[in-house]
Amino acid sequence: MLDPKRPKPLPTPETQHFWDGMKRGELLLQRDKDTGEVYFPPRPFVPGTGSTNIEVFKASGKAILYSYVIHANPAPGFTPPYAIAVVQLEEGPRMMTNIVDCPQTPEALVLDMPLELVPTELDDTITLPLFRPAKG
Amino acid sequence: MLKPREIAIVGAAETTGLGKIPGMSNIQLHADSALNALKDCGLKVSDIDGIACAGESPTNLAHYLGIVPKYVDGTGVGGCSFMIHVRHAAAAISAGLCTTVLITHGESGSSRIGLNRPAPNPASLAGQFELPYGPFGPPTMFTIPVLRYMKERGLTHEQLANVSVVQREWAAMNPRARFRDPITVEDVLNSRMIAYPFRILQCCLVTDGGGALILTSAERAKDFPTKPVYILGTGESVETPMISQMKDFTSSAAFRVAGPTAMKAAGISHADVDHLMIYDAFAHLPIYGLEDLGFCKPGEAGAFIEARNTAPGGKLPMNTNGGGLSYTHTGMYGMFALQESVRQMRGTAPAQVKGAKVSVCHGVGGMFAASGTIVFTNEA
Numbered sequence: 001m002l003d004p005k006r007p008k009p010l011p012t013p014e015t016q017h018f019w020d021g022m023k024r025g026e027l028l029l030q031r032d033k034d035t036g037e038v039y040f041p042p043r044p045f046v047p048g049t050g051s052t053n054i055e056v057f058k059a060s061g062k063a064i065l066y067s068y069v070i071h072a073n074p075a076p077g078f079t080p081p082y083a084i085a086v087v088q089l090e091e092g093p094r095m096m097t098n099i100v101d102c103p104q105t106p107e108a109l110v111l112d113m114p115l116e117l118v119p120t121e122l123d124d125t126i127t128l129p130l131f132r133p134a135k136g
Numbered sequence: 137m138l139k140p141r142e143i144a145i146v147g148a149a150e151t152t153g154l155g156k157i158p159g160m161s162n163i164q165l166h167a168d169s170a171l172n173a174l175k176d177c178g179l180k181v182s183d184i185d186g187i188a189c190a191g192e193s194p195t196n197l198a199h200y201l202g203i204v205p206k207y208v209d210g211t212g213v214g215g216c217s218f219m220i221h222v223r224h225a226a227a228a229i230s231a232g233l234c235t236t237v238l239i240t241h242g243e244s245g246s247s248r249i250g251l252n253r254p255a256p257n258p259a260s261l262a263g264q265f266e267l268p269y270g271p272f273g274p275p276t277m278f279t280i281p282v283l284r285y286m287k288e289r290g291l292t293h294e295q296l297a298n299v300s301v302v303q304r305e306w307a308a309m310n311p312r313a314r315f316r317d318p319i320t321v322e323d324v325l326n327s328r329m330i331a332y333p334f335r336i337l338q339c340c341l342v343t344d345g346g347g348a349l350i351l352t353s354a355e356r357a358k359d360f361p362t363k364p365v366y367i368l369g370t371g372e373s374v375e376t377p378m379i380s381q382m383k384d385f386t387s388s389a390a391f392r393v394a395g396p397t398a399m400k401a402a403g404i405s406h407a408d409v410d411h412l413m414i415y416d417a418f419a420h421l422p423i424y425g426l427e428d429l430g431f432c433k434p435g436e437a438g439a440f441i442e443a444r445n446t447a448p449g450g451k452l453p454m455n456t457n458g459g460g461l462s463y464t465h466t467g468m469y470g471m472f473a474l475q476e477s478v479r480q481m482r483g484t485a486p487a488q489v490k491g492a493k494v495s496v497c498h499g500v501g502g503m504f505a506a507s508g509t510i511v512f513t514n515e516a
Contacts, residue, residue, distance in 0.1 A: 006268055006270070007256070007258065007263070007267040007268050008258060008268065009258055009259075009263060009264035009265070009267075009268055010258040010259040010263065010264065011259075011264065012259050012264075015261075015264055040265075040381075041261050041264070041265045041378075041381070066284060066385070067280055067281055067282070067283045067284035067385055068280065068283060069276055069279050069280055069282075069283075069331040069332055069333070069334065070331060070332035071270065071272065071276050071330075071331045072328075072329040072330055072331060072332070073272070073330070073331075075270050075272035075276075076272075077270065078270040078272075081332075082270055084269055084270050084271050084276055084277075084280065084331075085269075086280060086379075086380045086385075094380055094381070095265060095380060096265060096266045096269045096271070096378075096379075096380040097269055098269050098270065106332060106333075111283060111284065111287050112287075122268070126268075128268055128269075
């Protein structure tokens with residue numbers, strides 16, 4: 001269970017589909033239908049070109065650990081030490097997250113280690129995309 | 137197009153006190169800097185017809201000083217806002233929008249008296265896609281790309297620690313610097329952990345203070361009591377408000393626009409640079425700055441600093457006031473980097489680089505979110 005004091009995202013019309021997807025346990029990304037380029041965070045057009053010829057699709061949930069810090073001090077909703085991580089999704093985009101089911105140490109958190117999605121409920125409306133070391 | 141040496145800095149000063157200033161609110165720190173800069177160059181408040189500031193709205197500043205200006209710039213993109221203010225002010229004076237611009241910074245970063253710091257917005261993209269994972273202030277965000285940099289570029293923990301060690305050497309020569317006692321790499325690596333791999337001695341200070349600059353045309357600058365410091369070149373850019381969305385974790389896209397744009401406009405090569413300021417909120421920033429501005433090849437800046445090139449006596453004196461790591465850091469440090477460049481060009485810095493003619497001053501805003509670069513010279 002996540003600490004309810006964790007900062008809670010407030011969805012906007014442009015991101016609501018993402019949070020609805022997470023509620024179902026699906027990580028949704030967007031891509032440019034002309035070029036196949038995948039982007040994140042959500043917006044109803046392709047950054048850099050402005051094209052609205054886009055589609056929403058379900059990501060594999062596979063990622064690698066790209067970088068992180070391990071916070072040594074407490075923060076609202078968090079007990080130290082905890083890692084604030086950036087993962088690179090198999091589809092390309094990167095996102096901030098936390099790594100669960102794993103010691104929060106430099107020895108256990110090895111860059112480029114394979115990860116898998118763990119949709120984790122924050123409350124009735126928000127499910128966060130957390131990650132854990134991939135099994136197998 | 138703004139020409140090199142067309143505009144000069146004629147007034148420059150910091151707040152009377154620095155560090156802990158419990159007797160002044162945020163806006164008064166702006167005013168204290170402004171009044172000191174006016175006194176520095178012999179102007180009155182009524183001589184100012186353009187203003188720029190960050191951390192307070194320019195409306196607050198204009199009202200507080202009692203000015204109704206013809207030119208206003210409230211660009212607020214973090215600590216490099218002041219470099220960008222200098223750039224815009226120079227263009228505005230050149231275009232005839234105004235004649236004399238006052239740029240101020242004041243921040244009650246430590247005492248937090250009357251500080252304007254808006255609460256995080258949970259509906260912003262950062263509020264939705266970063267804050268739920270526990271970043272809590274710059275030490276846990278600005279530092280996130282560094283482990284990636286270390287893996288890809290081979291930077292060691294010792295080299296990262298050494299950035300703080302060298303800057304403390306400069307601070308030791310500066311009576312106004314907050315921390316002046318020598319430190320070793322071991323001291324840094326044994327200091328309190330903040331956010332692995334960053335320890336307290338690799339993170340900037342949190343202080344009260346401010347600074348102000350006054351710009352006018354080079355033509356008018358000749359009539360001032362101060363030695364004019366000419367603007368040779370300028371650059372600015374922004375990339376992303378989210379550290380997780382920085383395109384390349386080993387290099388800042390905003391740095392790569394602002395720095396080279398300023399150097400090109402100045403018409404200088406790296407060998408022409410006598411003095412360098414690279415905003416150092418954290419120990420990795422000088423490393424990214426040296427590489428993105430082309431002073432070092434990718435992956436070489438850690439060793440470049442370790443070889444004492446930027447230390448006292450080195451060929452590229454950098455962060456000669458002691459930097460955000462040892463001199464002062466109110467929250468938006470860029471103004472203090474500019475002040476040190478001006479002092480070096482005037483020949484009045486506590487750790488003066490003898491014969492320095494060209495100074496490059498490079499700022500960062502947010503967490504690699506924004507950038508501004510100014511190239512100065514004291515040669516007309």
